Amino acid sequence: VDVVMPCGLVTLLTDFGTADPFAGIMKGVMLGIHPTLRVVDLTHAVPAQQVLAGALLLRSAVSFFPPGTIHVAVVDPGVGSSRAPIVIETEHALLIGPDNGLLSPAAALLRPRSRRRLENVDLFRHPVSRTFHGRDIFAPVAAHLARGVALTEVGPVIGSHTELQIPRARRTGTRLIGEVLHVDGFGNLVTNLDAEELSTFSARPVSVSILGTRVAGPVTAYATVPEGIPLSIIGSWDLLEIAVRNGSAAARFGAGPGTQVTVEELQD
């Protein structure tokens, strides 16, 4: 009764790049099934085969789309093996892709309700290749669902989906120790320290450090520091980011995923 109604909108997130027409081909397959479907690209530049990076990028985007959006994500090193193709129904959206953890952070954010294994071959494109399930399984199933095929038609309910482990921050006394999860296109370092965690961590002002260097902030806007100065800020993902105003923090610190970031209570 309380099922998410597809709103006719599909997003795509892949590691296919944009030099080859793979994403365009997925759209061609979908528009052949559902001619008035609207399709939005999230990104096709997930680093090749990096499921964690894809999962974080997907999670960063899904809550900004209208209810009933269908998100198709394909970062799929196991394509052609026994990993299952799945759909996860959440309170806000449907998530479609390989069951390798890619969908799990977004599903957790949107509150999962049920998962199904994609088994109804009537909804696939044929012949189904061994190398391009984005074209042959994920895209056509998404288009059929967007057009009104019932979720119960795609395949049987399964009890769980693969969960991806995202490194969590840990607290030791007056310190909160996190790490860089993702480097965005500006060279900003997105950490696993979220706004809520920081706000409950300390009633005192805090200092933020990366690789032994203290940075400004947390500030409320890039423009509060001069150009070239490293700073920390709660970014658009609601996570603490290390940035350099009008520069690249990744280049400045030689930092990337896994680099430790420390938040410490300031003593009087």
Add this chain to the structure above:
Amino acid sequence: VDVVMPCGLVTLLTDFGTADPFAGIMKGVMLGIHPTLRVVDLTHAVPAQQVLAGALLLRSAVSFFPPGTIHVAVVDPGVGSSRAPIVIETEHALLIGPDNGLLSPAAALLRPRSRRRLENVDLFRHPVSRTFHGRDIFAPVAAHLARGVALTEVGPVIGSHTELQIPRARRTGTRLIGEVLHVDGFGNLVTNLDAEELSTFSARPVSVSILGTRVAGPVTAYATVPEGIPLSIIGSWDLLEIAVRNGSAAARFGAGPGTQVTVEELQD
């Protein structure tokens, strides 16, 4: 009475890149407000924080869109500071973005009529972040306007907008001295010498030089010179370009924005 009626089309121009889903997120926000909105990407590869480059690229595109198009541009090093978010109404289109000069060359081309400061928070996405006004202010206001919200609703009229200074060519006797404004994706050097200026400059044939080297033309087509030969041509922006047939003029001459280009009357 003579107001531009939005035609349901929004374009996006940003320096966000396409590795992160920022542009997709802006589309998600807009489609949540106006489900049948059409969105066209101009580019998301404006060099980071380079307002002049973004302004020139925006100006190069706006006149090819139908009347009532809403152009959203975000190259915004001052995000979170006091720079105003604005909309400029022109005779042909609406331009939305930060008031840092980014919109001014396009506005001048399309003849500005009025400007307003975006102040009606009912049209924003909440909470409004300090770092991503593209998502929280510019995109939702554009979608509301495209859906039919009156321009008078967005905020109060302001008297002027920030004007960007574009270097102008200067004339000294039989010489017209300009400079490279932009390097396009082929390595063509787009100058500030426009077709009209050239046609009124001299009744005689002219020679075109860059960094002391005379190039062929102005020619009427790339194919009029052999491969690898540098040439000058009135390009698709109606500006003089220095190009190398099937090559990169930027690489050949080591040239870029600011490099001087000289046009001289040929003597008998």
Add this chain to the structure above:
Amino acid sequence: VDVVMPCGLVTLLTDFGTADPFAGIMKGVMLGIHPTLRVVDLTHAVPAQQVLAGALLLRSAVSFFPPGTIHVAVVDPGVGSSRAPIVIETEHALLIGPDNGLLSPAAALLRPRSRRRLENVDLFRHPVSRTFHGRDIFAPVAAHLARGVALTEVGPVIGSHTELQIPRARRTGTRLIGEVLHVDGFGNLVTNLDAEELSTFSARPVSVSILGTRVAGPVTAYATVPEGIPLSIIGSWDLLEIAVRNGSAAARFGAGPGTQVTVEELQD
């Protein structure tokens, strides 16, 4: 009577890149003519001026789009010269672009019926530039056709179009010798050895070699070999590809278009 009816969908394939707004401008021109047109990007990253690469990428995509799709392709080193702008009608789609061979492999795949030279200037954008026929000829003609203008209106029938020569595999005794046609975004090497040719070549198992190194397979899935191991597989284009699981075969072998690939019958 048996004419392909345009379905309101246009695709774009160019070598324009996505740093400049050229593709967006083509969309603006088309949406000015046909406001509800749907446009899908195949790719704008064809290597500059490389007609063969563009032709192969176009051919790889067209059969996945619904009947009546109009494919606009622009890799056009001869723009402004005497090369003709054409439309090729096939049993499945319309192909629009310069008559330099770019359209011919896709046309052959989709079975050509007729070709016309684009001569009706009423369907062009004016003034027609010498450098950007994508904007001034190909895009507007495509939009008019998608909106319902009859194919007979665009210009006179011509007897043939320029055919591109694609290198073909050759057989010598127990060997089939082909070559790399294309390197995709993962570094996979797409060859000119197609699935049908391989299946008819030998009743025995075969071995596949590149630059003197035998690779695994042909396998049925990447996941059948360990990470980092080179393999051969029938890819999504129905062509034999040399790949490295979770790596780049192009980098591993220093291979690219033209590199020889040999398939040999295994002896007892």
